[in-house]
Amino acid sequence: MMTCQFVTPRFCNGSVCVLLAAVALGLLLSRPASAQVLDQANGHYYDIIDQAFHWDDAINAAAAHTYNGMQGYLVTITSQQENDFLTNTFGDRAREKWAGAFRTGDGSDPNAGWHWLTGETWDYTNWAPGEPNNAGGVENRMSLKGGGNPLGTWNDTSFDSFSGYIIEYSPTPVPESSPAVSFGLLLALGGVIAACASVCQKKAALLQEARPEKET
Secondary structure, eight states: OOOOOOOOOTTOOHHHHHHHHHHHHHHHHHSOOOOOEEETTTTEEEEEEEEEEOHHHHHHHHHTOEETTEEEEEOOOOSHHHHHHHHHHHGGGGTTEEEEEEEOSOSSSTTSSEEETTOOOOOOOOBOTTOOOOGGGOOOEEEEOOTTSOTTOEEEEOTTSOEEEEEEEOSSOOOTTSHHHHHHHHHHHHHHHHHHHHHHHHHHHHHHHHSOOOOO
């Protein structure tokens, strides 16, 4: 149960206080409930954010969300079932939303070099007609296609475009090949190297002190 506390302004009195309290309570009650939805087929939860971000910023924004102890990440759509679930659940809101896919390579073949951020196997796609096309030679990120295209189809776009995003929460750990885990391992390795360097410096200092001074 949520306990609400209202701070009474010094100028507040009588009916004014009642009005302000009613407005505050109305705003509180009008806040949308948690939007996470469960896909019974895979046990994952999903949420959709309409606020527009660059792709890189959407990664950080998704990772800042947690639900039931699970950390969020940009959605990875690895099956037709999952794609259908998202479109059936979110409808037109799912248009022009970032997903966690990126392409490596020179882009000479727009269909090649695609990866999921989580390291999951790239063996399912649902590109819109004519996509991916790497328009302008800069489209190496994936989002759900906008209006005028079949709902749930994909588009390759540039990372600096603005779009909302879909968050996925999985009860299973993120694969070790994912960028997030790799980055964490690099940080840990850096800490070990720093600790070893500190020990070596201390030993060198002790050896230096233990050396007898040369006779003059």
